[in-house]
Amino acid sequence: MATYHLKINGKIRPVNVDPSTPMLWVLRDHLDLPGTKYGCGIAQCGACKVHVDGVAVPSCQLPVSAVGKQAITTIEGLSARGDHPVQKAWIEHDVAQCGYCQAGQIMTAAALLKQNPKPTDEDIDAAMSGNICRCGTYLLIKEAIKSAAKETAGSSTRK
Amino acid sequence: MTTDKTTHNRRSFLKASLLAGGGMMLSVSWLSSAKAADKLKALNVPEQWSQLNGYIQITATNLVKLICPNPEFGQNVMTSLPMMVAEELDVDWKGVVVEMGPHDNTKLGPQFTGGSNSVRMYWKPLREAGAAARQMLREAAAQSWGVPVDEVTTKAGVLRHASGKSAKYGEMASKAATLPVPKGTKLKAPKDFSIVRKSKKNVEGPKIVTGKPLFGLDYRAPGMLIAMIQHPPAFGMKLKSFDASQTLKMPGIKDVFSLKLYEDGFEQGGFDTRTFNDLLVVVGKTTWEVMNARKKLKVEWEPAGDTKDTMTGRGGKREVTVPGELESTSAQLEKMQEWSKKPAQQLRKDGDPETAFKNAAQVIERTYNAPFLAHNCMEPMNFFAHVTDEKALLVGPLQAPGWTEPTLVKRLGLPADKIEIQMTRMGGGFGRRAYGHYLIEAALISKRAKAPIKLIYTREDDMTYGIYRPMYTATYRAALDANKNLIGFHVKGGGIPEHAIHANRFPAGAVENYLAEGWEIPSNITIGAFRAPRSNFNAAAEQSFLDEVAEAMGKDPIEFRLELLKRAKEAPVGKNNEYDADRYAGVLTLVRDKSGWNKPGNEKYHRGVAAYFCHNSYAAHVVDMVTRDGQPYVERVFSAMDCGIVVNPDAATNMVQGAVVDGIGNAFYGSLTHKAGAAQQSNFHNYRLIRHNEAPKKIEVHFVENDLDPTGLGEPPFPPVFGAVANALYKTTGKRQYDQPFKSVLDKRI
Numbered sequence: 001m002a003t004y005h006l007k008i009n010g011k012i013r014p015v016n017v018d019p020s021t022p023m024l025w026v027l028r029d030h031l032d033l034p035g036t037k038y039g040c041g042i043a044q045c046g047a048c049k050v051h052v053d054g055v056a057v058p059s060c061q062l063p064v065s066a067v068g069k070q071a072i073t074t075i076e077g078l079s080a081r082g083d084h085p086v087q088k089a090w091i092e093h094d095v096a097q098c099g100y101c102q103a104g105q106i107m108t109a110a111a112l113l114k115q116n117p118k119p120t121d122e123d124i125d126a127a128m129s130g131n132i133c134r135c136g137t138y139l140l141i142k143e144a145i146k147s148a149a150k151e152t153a154g155s156s157t158r159k
Numbered sequence: 160m161t162t163d164k165t166t167h168n169r170r171s172f173l174k175a176s177l178l179a180g181g182g183m184m185l186s187v188s189w190l191s192s193a194k195a196a197d198k199l200k201a202l203n204v205p206e207q208w209s210q211l212n213g214y215i216q217i218t219a220t221n222l223v224k225l226i227c228p229n230p231e232f233g234q235n236v237m238t239s240l241p242m243m244v245a246e247e248l249d250v251d252w253k254g255v256v257v258e259m260g261p262h263d264n265t266k267l268g269p270q271f272t273g274g275s276n277s278v279r280m281y282w283k284p285l286r287e288a289g290a291a292a293r294q295m296l297r298e299a300a301a302q303s304w305g306v307p308v309d310e311v312t313t314k315a316g317v318l319r320h321a322s323g324k325s326a327k328y329g330e331m332a333s334k335a336a337t338l339p340v341p342k343g344t345k346l347k348a349p350k351d352f353s354i355v356r357k358s359k360k361n362v363e364g365p366k367i368v369t370g371k372p373l374f375g376l377d378y379r380a381p382g383m384l385i386a387m388i389q390h391p392p393a394f395g396m397k398l399k400s401f402d403a404s405q406t407l408k409m410p411g412i413k414d415v416f417s418l419k420l421y422e423d424g425f426e427q428g429g430f431d432t433r434t435f436n437d438l439l440v441v442v443g444k445t446t447w448e449v450m451n452a453r454k455k456l457k458v459e460w461e462p463a464g465d466t467k468d469t470m471t472g473r474g475g476k477r478e479v480t481v482p483g484e485l486e487s488t489s490a491q492l493e494k495m496q497e498w499s500k501k502p503a504q505q506l507r508k509d510g511d512p513e514t515a516f517k518n519a520a521q522v523i524e525r526t527y528n529a530p531f532l533a534h535n536c537m538e539p540m541n542f543f544a545h546v547t548d549e550k551a552l553l554v555g556p557l558q559a560p561g562w563t564e565p566t567l568v569k570r571l572g573l574p575a576d577k578i579e580i581q582m583t584r585m586g587g588g589f590g591r592r593a594y595g596h597y598l599i600e601a602a603l604i605s606k607r608a609k610a611p612i613k614l615i616y617t618r619e620d621d622m623t624y625g626i627y628r629p630m631y632t633a634t635y636r637a638a639l640d641a642n643k644n645l646i647g648f649h650v651k652g653g654g655i656p657e658h659a660i661h662a663n664r665f666p667a668g669a670v671e672n673y674l675a676e677g678w679e680i681p682s683n684i685t686i687g688a689f690r691a692p693r694s695n696f697n698a699a700a701e702q703s704f705l706d707e708v709a710e711a712m713g714k715d716p717i718e719f720r721l722e723l724l725k726r727a728k729e730a731p732v733g734k735n736n737e738y739d740a741d742r743y744a745g746v747l748t749l750v751r752d753k754s755g756w757n758k759p760g761n762e763k764y765h766r767g768v769a770a771y772f773c774h775n776s777y778a779a780h781v782v783d784m785v786t787r788d789g790q791p792y793v794e795r796v797f798s799a800m801d802c803g804i805v806v807n808p809d810a811a812t813n814m815v816q817g818a819v820v821d822g823i824g825n826a827f828y829g830s831l832t833h834k835a836g837a838a839q840q841s842n843f844h845n846y847r848l849i850r851h852n853e854a855p856k857k858i859e860v861h862f863v864e865n866d867l868d869p870t871g872l873g874e875p876p877f878p879p880v881f882g883a884v885a886n887a888l889y890k891t892t893g894k895r896q897y898d899q900p901f902k903s904v905l906d907k908r909i
Contacts, residue, residue: 035370075370098233100586136820
């Protein structure tokens with residue numbers, strides 16, 4: 001067991017866990033942040049993706065001991081009021097069916113748009129193909145990402 | 160959305176109408192009531208809900224809460240079912256708060272999510288509940304105002320009288336709740352719908368996109384421990400002995416024990432299906448600790464041998480022998496081939512098929528095979544249980560609480576009114592969560608551990624320890640005369656452990672001489688409903704076969720089917736034909752027209768078509784395939800559906816698109832194989848699901864417009880996708896597909 005002071009959603013959160021514990025379970029079991037989902041535990045489905053210094057990574061493969069000072073953002077911290085352009089676009093397109101994978105999809109999409117504000121269809125496929133949705137909402141996810149990209153571009157033009 | 164504690168406790172829920180009261184004179188505007196509900200919650204003001212019936216609660220402050228009876232697994236019932244209530248209640252949808260109901264079959268009906276039945280089953284009762292409540296509110300207003308009830312009108316949650324009197328529903332709710340429930344209240348004609356048929360967004364959308372703890376796996380309770388089961392490495396094995404000493408030394412571990420899911424002689428109902436009866440359980444503080452400690456178990460397993468299960472339900476009480484053999488896929492395929500030659504049970508016979516085949520100028524015979532499929536719900540199986548000597552609380556993802564509760568009563572020895580099952584949102588279901596064995600497991604573990612626990616299946620547990628889609632085969636034969644007329648049709652299907660044949664479905668009824676037969680090979684590999692059970696194989700095999708027959712007859716595949724359906728309508732052969740030939744033809748003509756089938760402009764595509772009827776709805780797809788990077792790729796799909804009235808159009812379109820994507824994925828990749836009883840796939844690295852880059856660029860969904868009572872969409876669009884993909888693959892590669900999955904095509908460059 002070891003104590004870590006993790007920077008999560010803008011706050012320092014102390015945890016005392018085994019160093020090998022994946023961030024997925026630190027978030028879910030120790031920090032009461034269950035928005036990050038368990039799907040496979042082997043980085044194949046993307047349900048557990050969080051931002052580590054702005055990059056979307058599967059938290060099931062990230063041991064707490066490797067986090068250090070890097071800032072972690074989870075779905076709960078993506079925006080203060082659920083109004084990140086990607087979250088808004090997800091509502092606008094009514095993307096979710098069961099909804100279980102969508103936190104991972106949203107985190108991946110948000111990281112993509114940060115890095116590439118005007119992604120092509122191929123860019124979206126490349127960024128999103130690590131995220132599985134058994135309900136098959138891929139088409140709406142793509143539409144929502146394009147809407148979010150437009151909104152982001154629009155608001156930056158206005159500024 | 161408000162959380163009203165009283166609605167989560169069945170006993171107080173039943174009494175809720177007696178709590179009808181009011182006096183809450185906070186100024187809350189109707190339109191912002193959803194926000195107002197949050198505000199009230201924040202202020203910790205106790206709400207007093209007047210319960211007009213099991214589905215409708217209204218506060219004096221004019222909050223309207225609609226209770227969704229059926230558990231939600233992504234088919235959007237938490238939105239579509241309350242829409243039906245709201246339609247007849249006549250409230251402004253924007254002000255409505257929706258809450259998942261408690262398990263209470265007396266007040267809330269069957270509460271079963273499955274068989275594409277939710278919308279169909281609740282269409283009438285929910286509208287009646289809305290209409291009755293509206294009538295009670297009008298009656299309350301009439302009495303208060305001293306006017307005849309017929310003169311009281313409603314509009315969007317406001318009661319009015321020509322004299323100028325008006326009141327919001329909330330003002331009359333407590334009085335209305337004391338009035339007798341009217342019967343036979345007239346329901347709206349479809350032309351008057353103002354909520355149904357207008358797209359409404361998922362009521363849980365905002366919670367989903369912000370990561371709120373909606374799912375069973377997210378549920379937590381004070382003092383809750385985590386439990387996992389170590390199951391045998393293969394079907395046909397059982398626990399011999401175990402040494403938990405290393406596991407118990409691991410941090411956070413509380414206990415290791417074994418117990419039996421069902422005692423010897425336990426009478427299993429149809430949905431008591433379970434994988435393994437011996438449970439070797441590790442209980443500890445956190446998920447990661449339990450996962451790691453479980454690996455330290457030293458376990459000896461042994462062959463279970465033939466075992467006996469006592470079954471009840473359909474077919475009456477009987478002993479069933481479960482073979483002990485450690486099965487392998489290759490041997491299963493050989494066995495299926497062998498059995499397919501044996502005499503089988505006749506399921507339907509019209510005319511004289513034997514003579515038709517004897518006299519045929521040409522006989523086309525093809526055999527189709529399909530593997531076991533794992534459900535792969537994105538949220539693995541899990542359930543929370545807190546069982547004491549007095550009562551039990553169970554919380555988690557479950558499709559049919561009413562089917563599992565009787566088993567809990569038997570296994571826990573508690574009366575039903577001491578058992579509370581709360582249904583969380585499910586991270587997928589697809590039939591898997593109709594089998595509540597994991598809930599019983601959780602309950603028994605909690606009882607033994609004397610603690611609140613959450614049982615969690617890892618992905619590997621979920622996949623290798625499943626209730627799978629059976630393994631199927633079917634041989635189809637078509638007899639053509641010298642003029643290439645179809646004079647006979649024969650299907651003989653088998654499966655492990657059950658066949659897929661729907662003997663009374665198309666093309667039964669359309670062919671003069673028809674024979675359907677079935678046979679089954681017992682197995683210890685557990686099976687159950689998987690998104691459109693049986694249909695998901697038939698629509699692949701039969702629709703591929705009909706394509707091939709049409710080709711042999713020199714006919715267009717759509718026109719060929721339409722000719723058969725014309726026959727089925729005008730002079731149906733035999734009895735008990737399950738489908739409506741007009742509606743079946745309707746989706747085919749719609750998809751033909753919308754896709755521009757055989758019209759110029761589509762030369763770029765290799766086109767495959769298939770149609771199917773199941774679970775009371777009709778579906779047809781045209782799949783447009785191209786070769787991309789040397790691989791076949793479904794770039795575009797046109798879908799036509801007939802599910803009667805489309806309650807929530809955008810969500811319905813989403814369901815159909817999802818079923819198409821899921822169908823393409825399963826057609827290309829879906830496969831669970833076994834070696835010496837052990838599943839050969841364990842996680843998403845070796846069980847492929849379709850991914851973003853493989854989904855079509857466009858799926859255009861069209862609905863037949865009619866005013867027929869609505870039927871479901873969770874399953875019907877799924878099965879014909881397999882057939883349409885197979886037929887498009889033939890056009891692309893020149894080769895027919897007889898064995899699912901079709902991934903062998905992907906291994907070769909075209």
